[in-house]
Amino acid sequence: MSQETILQVKDLHVNFQTYAGEVQAIRNVNFELKKGETLAIVGESGSGKSVTTRTLIGLSAANAEISGEIDYKGTKLHELKEEEWVKIRGNEIAMIFQDPMTSLDPTMKIGKQIAEPMLLHEDISKQEALQRALELMKSVGIPNAEEHINDYPHQWSGGMRQRAVIAIALAANPEILIADEPTTALDVTIQAQILNLMKDIQKERKASIIFITHDLGVVAGMADRVAVMYAGKIVEYGTVDEVFYNPQHPYTWGLLNSMPTTDTEAGSLRSIPGTPPDLLNPPKGDAFAPRNEFALDIDREEEPPMFKVSESHYAATWLLDERAPRVKVPAAIAKRWQRWEELKGEKSND
Structure with missing residues (x-):
């Protein structure tokens, strides 16, 4: 087929x-x-x-x-x-951009940035969105996610920031x-x-x-x-x-x-x-x-x-x-x- x-x-x-x-x-x-x-x-x-x-x-x-x-x-x-x-x-359709530092808002906590697409596209509470953001952080391989959900982008390495950008792209479960x-x-x-x-x-x-x-x-x-x-x-x-x-x-x-x-x-x-x-x-x-x-x-x-x-x-x-x-x-x-x-x-x- x-x-x-x-x-x-x-x-x-x-x-x-x-x-x-x-x-x-x-x-x-x-x-x-x-x-x-x-x-x-x-x-x-x-x-x-x-x-x-x-x-x-x-x-x-x-x-x-x-x-x-x-x-x-x-x-x-x-x-x-x-x-x-x-x-x-x-x-x-979601996009993972080339430079994670310019893709992330330096003034916003990373967990909140991952939760944002869910709040925009789905009818869920902030608490539920943050819980799902935590699960996404774990699924993209961010260690000790609970401890880092309230971190800001400058506190993370380039590889970890790129994982956060991938988590944001996956937040609304896109087709492409x-x-x-x-x-x-x-x-x-x-x-x-x-x-x-x-x-x-x-x-x-x-x-x-x-x-x-x-x-x-x-x-x-x-x-x-x-x-x-x-x-x-x-x-x-x-x-x-x-x-x-x-x-x-x-x-x-x-x-x-x-x-x-x-x-x-x-x-x-x-x-x-x-x-x-x-x-x-x-x-x-x-x-x-x-x-x-x-x-x-x-x-x-x-x-x-x-x-x-x-x-x-x-x-x-x-x-x-x-x-x-x-x-x-x-x-x-x-x-x-x-x-x-x-x-x-x-x-x-x-």
């Missing part, structure tokens, strides 16, 4: 009107989210990840112009007015949890704890997660499907195994080649040359072409369509056109492709 699709984004465009001109931050983005799955949106800073997710939760800046469709279980989110968003935001680089400011050990906590929460609550990150290493253990973003567009989209072991877009190759693994040879890590384009004036053709050593002449003239690799895998690169020449891919990518063939063999033998 196929999973229910609870969120569908079609032809999403987000432009910002600035003194310098119109910034085309999101350009024709399409994806869907199924119940109980994790979709990771990956890309460098400035690729459009956070703008996309803020649009999904109705937190776009005042100078944003939005077109396209965002359908959440039959509700057209793109048509909602601010007073209507109050019923959805934090209740149906958006995590915007929730481990960026944390050390590696605490990162692993937060990621394991989120996986446990998903299993327990059957929530759907949109996980925003620039770190493909995090994605491997978290995601079911991956959308790779570049210059405001999704350039590759597939299951986590397809994107990791059968990557087709040169930008995805670059991201994977810059990520160390257990069998990475010394000196073999490579950065992607150049910088992302200025979206005040997006380049003609494929936006990645100026940084792409495998770019074809057509890449500088015409934007590639989304080519179908499999039923669940798509990539926007002219290299997938049947007329394109064969290119010699980086050795590390060739190894991944070899592993992909092995994985397919293993699955067919099951």
Whole structure:
């Protein structure tokens, strides 16, 4: 039985009107989210990840112009007015922000902040809300929660504050949890704890997660499907195994080649040359072409369509056109492709 699709984004465009001109931050983005799955949106800073997710939760800046469709279980989110968003935001769709220190009110006790969404969305007493806040603190791994429910944010470490932010996001038991680089400011050990906590929460609550990150290493253990973003567009989209072991877009190759693994040879890590384009004036053709050593002449003239690799895998690169020449891919990518063939063999033998 196929999973229910609870969120569908079609032809999403987000432009910002600035003194310098119109910034085309999101350009024709399409994806869907199924119940109980994790979709990771990956890309460098400035690729459009956070703008996309803020649009999904109705937190776009005042100078944003939005077109396209965002359908959440039959509700057209793109048509909602601010007073209507109050019923959805934090209740149906909640967000874990990148920096817990700026997400928490420094003047309010943490227990009260966790209780606030329940008081807003449910008809319960303050005492009942605080009791449930205490249970949530325990469920997200805050030790000696009874002793710390009246603490202020500055009294907690970064990892504990992030757990508090997760507890706030979970307070109204949302269907969709958006995590915007929730481990960026944390050390590696605490990162692993937060990621394991989120996986446990998903299993327990059957929530759907949109996980925003620039770190493909995090994605491997978290995601079911991956959308790779570049210059405001999704350039590759597939299951986590397809994107990791059968990557087709040169930008995805670059991201994977810059990520160390257990069998990475010394000196073999490579950065992607150049910088992302200025979206005040997006380049003609494929936006990645100026940084792409495998770019074809057509890449500088015409934007590639989304080519179908499999039923669940798509990539926007002219290299997938049947007329394109064969290119010699980086050795590390060739190894991944070899592993992909092995994985397919293993699955067919099951």
